[in-house]
Amino acid sequence: MPDEARVRELMMGIEGLALLRNAIDGDEEFLTARVAEIRKIIDSTVGVGESETLAELDAATGYAAWASTYDSKPNFILAVEEPVVESLLARIPPGSALDAACGTGRHTGRLVRHGHQVISVDQSPEMLAQAAAKVPQAQFRVGNLTQLPIPDTSVDLVLCALALSHLPDVGEAIAEFRRVLRPAGRLIVTDVHPIMVLLAGQPIFAYKPGELAFVRIRPHQVSDHLTAFATHGFSFISCHEPLYAGPLPPGGYEERIPDAARAAWAGIPSAIIYEMQAPA
Numbered sequence: 001m002p003d004e005a006r007v008r009e010l011m012m013g014i015e016g017l018a019l020l021r022n023a024i025d026g027d028e029e030f031l032t033a034r035v036a037e038i039r040k041i042i043d044s045t046v047g048v049g050e051s052e053t054l055a056e057l058d059a060a061t062g063y064a065a066w067a068s069t070y071d072s073k074p075n076f077i078l079a080v081e082e083p084v085v086e087s088l089l090a091r092i093p094p095g096s097a098l099d100a101a102c103g104t105g106r107h108t109g110r111l112v113r114h115g116h117q118v119i120s121v122d123q124s125p126e127m128l129a130q131a132a133a134k135v136p137q138a139q140f141r142v143g144n145l146t147q148l149p150i151p152d153t154s155v156d157l158v159l160c161a162l163a164l165s166h167l168p169d170v171g172e173a174i175a176e177f178r179r180v181l182r183p184a185g186r187l188i189v190t191d192v193h194p195i196m197v198l199l200a201g202q203p204i205f206a207y208k209p210g211e212l213a214f215v216r217i218r219p220h221q222v223s224d225h226l227t228a229f230a231t232h233g234f235s236f237i238s239c240h241e242p243l244y245a246g247p248l249p250p251g252g253y254e255e256r257i258p259d260a261a262r263a264a265w266a267g268i269p270s271a272i273i274y275e276m277q278a279p280a
């Protein structure tokens with residue numbers, strides 16, 4: 001792993017992806033502009049000497065540090081994930097719901113607004129403190145996705161958003177969702193789309209002055225999820241792959257090359273959302 005954020009290399013990578021995806025159909029002006037921009041990046045000192053250090057943190061350390069700023073910036077994954085979750089919840093009658101790996105309570109609040117009695121679990125006390133301040137109507141518990149502090153067959157709905165990609169394997173958590181769900185209970189799992197994880201890499205946050213950090217996410221394939229759902233008896237209701245719709249990560253290097261960045265990401269699924277049903 002590099003110990004520096006390689007801004008110059010990242011910018012050339014985005015330019016390259018924009019070229020790769022448009023080499024056949026793109027117009028000449030667009031392609032010429034990309035080549036000129038790459039030349040400028042090579043010839044100038046852009047990105048050189050501004051490399052902040054980059055640390056990989058485990059989930060406990062990373063989210064403890066990220067909790068206070070986690071909600072402060074627009075996020076292009078949330079921009080496409082939230083409308084889908086909202087539309088799925090609109091069709092589900094109120095009951096008892098678990099927000100598994102709830103973070104700062106983004107969906108906990110949504111579940112409460114849809115009339116559910118909500119228990120939210122996360123491994124990070126710091127993220128839970130943010131969530132509890134925002135959504136006092138819910139109950140909060142520290143716990144792990146692979147060993148949920150929730151009794152068997154006790155909830156009607158499990159929602160797990162943008163968290164399974166932190167795990168080395170999705171099977172154990174999906175087994176836990178099955179354990180805590182009542183018969184015919186509903187499961188909604190959202191995550192960064194594996195294509196996006198493979199292309200865009202890790203979500204990075206400001207850790208300390210001059211130091212960036214990330215908590216690793218992994219590109220679990222659709223087949224990994226489907227196999228785990230089937231193994232634990234879930235049946236398929238729906239799957240959604242909303243496409244990138246901006247904005248560019250604010251304050252990031254992509255804002256310096258916006259045409260390349262938009263062309264690089266256009267039409268690529270940013271999130272994946274599965275809606276499944278537990279056995280009756």
Ligand SMILES: C[S@@+](CC[C@H](N)C(=O)[O-])C[C@H]1O[C@@H](n2cnc3c(N)ncnc32)[C@H](O)[C@@H]1O
Pocket residue numbers: 059063100101102103104105106107121122123124127143144145146160161162163166167
């Ligand atoms: C990207 S955040 C998403 C938070 C929230 N679900 C949302 O979508 O806004 C990932 C969350 O997963 C939690 N997390 C990561 N690994 C976990 C694990 N093994 N057990 C419980 N929570 C975990 C982190 O603490 C963090 O709050």
